[in-house]
Amino acid sequence: MATYLEEDDLHDYANDDYDEGDEISPEDDEKIQELIPQVKKELSQYTGFTYDDIYNEIWECYMEVDEAISSLKKKFKKKPSSKPAPKESKLAALAKIKKSKSSSEGKVGLSGLASRSNGNKDLKSISILDRLSLKNETSSQPKVSRGNNNLDNLESKPEGGSKLSKLAALRLNKGRGIAPPQKEQKELLISKKDVNVDTRKFGIGKEIKEDLMKTIQPAKENIFELPCSISSDYGSIFSKFSLKHELLKSSTNSSFSIITVKNSTSNPSIQNKVNQFDNFLHSTYLPVTKLKTNDKLIVSSGNKIKANFTKPSPDDIVLSAQGNQVSNSNKDTEEIKEKKLVEDITVGVKNLKIPKPTKPKKKLDLDSIFSNEKPNLSFAVIGHVDAGKSTLMGMFLKSLNKVNKNFLKKLEDESARAGKKSFALAWIMDQTIDERQRGVTVDICTTAVDTNEANFIIIDAPGHKDYVPRMISGLSQADIGLLIIDANYDGFESGFSYDGQTKEHALLSYSLGMKKLVIVMNKLDMIDYDEERYNDIEKRLREFLVNDVGFTQEQLIFVPVSGIDGTNVSKKPTIKSLTSWYPNCKPTLLEILENEAKVLHAANESSKSIFEEKFLFQISDISTDYHQASEFSITGRVNSGFIQTGETVISSPGGLPLQIDSIKTPESDASKDIEVYKERDCTVKFDNNVFLFFKDKKAKDELKSNIDLVRSGDLLSKVSVDDAGVIASTIKFNCELNLFDLRDIPLLPGSKVLVHSGGQERPAEITQFLYLIDSEKKKKKKKRILHLGSYKRAVVEVKLIDESTKLPRPIPLMTFENDERLGRIVFRRDGITIGAGKILELL
Numbered sequence: 001m002a003t004y005l006e007e008d009d010l011h012d013y014a015n016d017d018y019d020e021g022d023e024i025s026p027e028d029d030e031k032i033q034e035l036i037p038q039v040k041k042e043l044s045q046y047t048g049f050t051y052d053d054i055y056n057e058i059w060e061c062y063m064e065v066d067e068a069i070s071s072l073k074k075k076f077k078k079k080p081s082s083k084p085a086p087k088e089s090k091l092a093a094l095a096k097i098k099k100s101k102s103s104s105e106g107k108v109g110l111s112g113l114a115s116r117s118n119g120n121k122d123l124k125s126i127s128i129l130d131r132l133s134l135k136n137e138t139s140s141q142p143k144v145s146r147g148n149n150n151l152d153n154l155e156s157k158p159e160g161g162s163k164l165s166k167l168a169a170l171r172l173n174k175g176r177g178i179a180p181p182q183k184e185q186k187e188l189l190i191s192k193k194d195v196n197v198d199t200r201k202f203g204i205g206k207e208i209k210e211d212l213m214k215t216i217q218p219a220k221e222n223i224f225e226l227p228c229s230i231s232s233d234y235g236s237i238f239s240k241f242s243l244k245h246e247l248l249k250s251s252t253n254s255s256f257s258i259i260t261v262k263n264s265t266s267n268p269s270i271q272n273k274v275n276q277f278d279n280f281l282h283s284t285y286l287p288v289t290k291l292k293t294n295d296k297l298i299v300s301s302g303n304k305i306k307a308n309f310t311k312p313s314p315d316d317i318v319l320s321a322q323g324n325q326v327s328n329s330n331k332d333t334e335e336i337k338e339k340k341l342v343e344d345i346t347v348g349v350k351n352l353k354i355p356k357p358t359k360p361k362k363k364l365d366l367d368s369i370f371s372n373e374k375p376n377l378s379f380a381v382i383g384h385v386d387a388g389k390s391t392l393m394g395m396f397l398k399s400l401n402k403v404n405k406n407f408l409k410k411l412e413d414e415s416a417r418a419g420k421k422s423f424a425l426a427w428i429m430d431q432t433i434d435e436r437q438r439g440v441t442v443d444i445c446t447t448a449v450d451t452n453e454a455n456f457i458i459i460d461a462p463g464h465k466d467y468v469p470r471m472i473s474g475l476s477q478a479d480i481g482l483l484i485i486d487a488n489y490d491g492f493e494s495g496f497s498y499d500g501q502t503k504e505h506a507l508l509s510y511s512l513g514m515k516k517l518v519i520v521m522n523k524l525d526m527i528d529y530d531e532e533r534y535n536d537i538e539k540r541l542r543e544f545l546v547n548d549v550g551f552t553q554e555q556l557i558f559v560p561v562s563g564i565d566g567t568n569v570s571k572k573p574t575i576k577s578l579t580s581w582y583p584n585c586k587p588t589l590l591e592i593l594e595n596e597a598k599v600l601h602a603a604n605e606s607s608k609s610i611f612e613e614k615f616l617f618q619i620s621d622i623s624t625d626y627h628q629a630s631e632f633s634i635t636g637r638v639n640s641g642f643i644q645t646g647e648t649v650i651s652s653p654g655g656l657p658l659q660i661d662s663i664k665t666p667e668s669d670a671s672k673d674i675e676v677y678k679e680r681d682c683t684v685k686f687d688n689n690v691f692l693f694f695k696d697k698k699a700k701d702e703l704k705s706n707i708d709l710v711r712s713g714d715l716l717s718k719v720s721v722d723d724a725g726v727i728a729s730t731i732k733f734n735c736e737l738n739l740f741d742l743r744d745i746p747l748l749p750g751s752k753v754l755v756h757s758g759g760q761e762r763p764a765e766i767t768q769f770l771y772l773i774d775s776e777k778k779k780k781k782k783k784r785i786l787h788l789g790s791y792k793r794a795v796v797e798v799k800l801i802d803e804s805t806k807l808p809r810p811i812p813l814m815t816f817e818n819d820e821r822l823g824r825i826v827f828r829r830d831g832i833t834i835g836a837g838k839i840l841e842l843l
């Protein structure tokens with residue numbers, strides 16, 4: 001018997017059906033469930049993992065608890081200590097920087113460069129603030145940070161675990177005659193209201209009511225477990241379930257409950273019944289919201305907006321729910337209820353109480369921090385997968401002497417060992433193990449770098465079509481776009497094809513308001529700088545970008561380069577086959593970027609920005625697990641503006657005001673291989689993995705009892721005197737929609753789409769077509785617009801939806817008139833971008 005994997009094995013496994021095959025055996029499932037609390041306890045100091053992560057890890061480690069714990073500890077980051085890290089004076093920081101400068105031959109290298117949420121230990125950061133305030137000493141200090149936008153929640157992400165471990169697990173399973181653990185939901189969280197859904201149909205209301213009422217006693221952490229059986233019209237589901245009942249108190253003293261139905265069965269017929277039960281709940285009852293992270297279904301009535309709904313006592317809920325079921329099935333009543341619900345939400349959103357702003361703890365000399373004679377430019381690097389984006393940016397940094405030689409040598413050795421020598425430069429940007437293993441950028445990577453002429457923020461966005469939502473998030477933070485084209489034969493064609501990303505990225509750049517698009521013709525070394533090919537691609541792209549997308553000729557800049565050897569990146573080219581048609585009087589990529597920074601600066605559009613921009617913080621994590629009863633933290637990334645300790649932020653859409661007690665950011669200490677958290681007085685645009693700490697017992701209790709108040713993916717904005725900084729949230733809006741290629745599926749009233757704004761994504765419905773807009777951009781009222789085809793423009797009404805709950809969660813938005821960035825919205829359907837719009841009115 002083979003003890004290693006052979007080609008045939010690979011073939012067999014490739015033919016296996018991961019998701020639809022058999023299930024994990026009930027015994028194994030039971031065993032895993034038993035081990036989970038032990039693993040969870042060991043991970044109490046860690047954050048970011050889900051129930052499924054633990055479950056899968058135990059399975060992948062063949063139930064070896066120690067192995068699973070140590071593997072999970074490597075995968076997830078530690079919670080920051082609640083003790084403030086020793087404060088480092090500017091002088092000490094300066095000394096450190098000087099030391100690092102001298103130790104790298106007078107150049108500050110990337111070994112001291114990156115901070116990212118996954119805590120790559122080779123890399124550490126100097127924040128923009130440091131860079132700005134210490135600019136004379138650190139002018140060559142770049143910073144790389146990986147956006148932790150938590151967009152994993154928003155779009156399917158590739159499965160974790162190495163191929164080998166999957167194969168090993170599959171192999172083991174094959175031997176046992178079972179398939180790998182199901183990725184499907186393992187828990188249903190159902191509100192008490194729903195538990196009493198339909199005593200006739202499911203027979204569970206009565207049982208649960210009686211058992212539950214008996215069981216509800218104050219118990220540890222308000223969690224109650226009871227065995228139960230669910231009988232329904234579809235048959236009975238016995239005792240393979242346990243129910244957990246969490247009785248939570250909201251701040252208003254009204255209670256609501258969450259029932260967890262744990263599915264510990266693997267029997268397909270029972271699973272089928274569970275699914276029917278699940279479908280029933282989702283098709284019929286309101287307050288079920290899909291949790292994005294681990295595909296659980298959760299219900300609570302604790303949403304601030306939902307606070308408009310009465311929250312009766314558990315007994316009242318039981319009694320009233322029983323009487324309500326028949327009428328609930330009446331369609332008209334449903335519609336009226338839904339309408340009322342939407343109105344309630346709208347009113348709730350509009351009535352959001354904005355607290356008074358609070359003063360910063362310290363008076364900082366903001367003028368000196370932000371006065372910067374050099375112009376700023378943030379550019380998003382976009383383009384089809386493998387166009388060479390990361391390699392080019394790696395070369396860009398290297399040619400500016402921003403990469404420490406030892407660090408680059410290390411990357412070269414590592415990439416050679418991994419058989420991916422050509423990726424050494426790309427690895428400067430692609431820093432996660434996953435990205436390096438797969439050779440694909442997965443998340444946004446922001447890098448701060450400056451030259452004598454300008455300060456740049458590079459936003460390296462993933463090219464793969466699965467990661468377009470992250471690309472949208474990257475683009476919405478940039479001033480201009482850098483569209484990288486693989487000019488090699490077939491390279492351009494595959495990116496420019498129907499399924500390629502070049503067109504989609506170009507459309508998004510235009511829709512998200514890029515002021516310029518620099519088209520970087522890359523990989524020209526592969527075709528010996530063929531002028532004819534270059535001109536042909538330029539002609540085709542110009543036609544498309546002007547005629548189909550909407551850019552003006554003046555907004556487009558073309559430049560030939562080779563990212564791999566650095567030709568025309570920052571130094572004038574010497575290769576004859578290029579200089580013969582691209583003479584030295586023409587600009588390098590660096591010169592183009594420096595010039596664009598100056599153009600923006602002159603137009604007064606960039607340098608004022610950080611100081612005057614709205615503070616927007618995109619949340620990736622919330623932790624209440626601190627010793628102090630009042631302490632909690634919110635982690636995330638600063639999308640724009642800046643904030644100081646002592647100031648007050650408000651969550652959107654939850655509307656919870658919070659005063660910042662302290663701000664910490666991680667600093668990797670390469671020498672000790674640990675992450676140290678440094679306390680700061682303020683945090684500014686593009687800072688990533690920022691921990692905002694709060695000391696507010698009341699808010700902490702509210703957060704614990706109401707998960708909707710602040711969720712990962714939500715935004716925090718700064719409360720200012722005139723409320724101007726606070727972001728509105730809505731579930732309904734009018735927008736000017738600009739449609740792209742609809743691939744022969746027209747848009748009808750009622751069409752379902754996904755709307756993207758910044759890092760947010762929500763399911764929505766186009767509810768009404770209000771006007772057509774003709775080619776002269778004039779509104780054209782038609783009697784009745786039946787459908788919209790490709791490339792049409794119209795003013796439409798959009799309403800967020802939640803198929804399962806009918807309780808859409810509002811999205812933070814602004815009108816385009818008030819905010820050009822938050823006023824833009826992108827529409828996707830079936831994995832492709834079908835249009836973009838400007839928000840005209842929040843309804």
Ligand SMILES: Nc1nc2c(ncn2[C@@H]2O[C@H](COP(=O)(O)OP(=O)(O)OP(=O)(O)O)[C@@H](O)[C@H]2O)c(=O)[nH]1
Pocket residue numbers: 383384385386387388389390391392422423426439440441461462463464522523524525526561562563564565
């Ligand atoms: N010959 C040549 N190869 C290049 C050039 N630029 C990139 N490559 C190669 O193209 C491959 C892909 O490069 P990446 O930089 O990872 O491409 P990417 O666009 O960042 O990929 P994603 O971010 O995953 O979309 C690597 O093997 C690079 O070495 C170039 O200018 N010339």
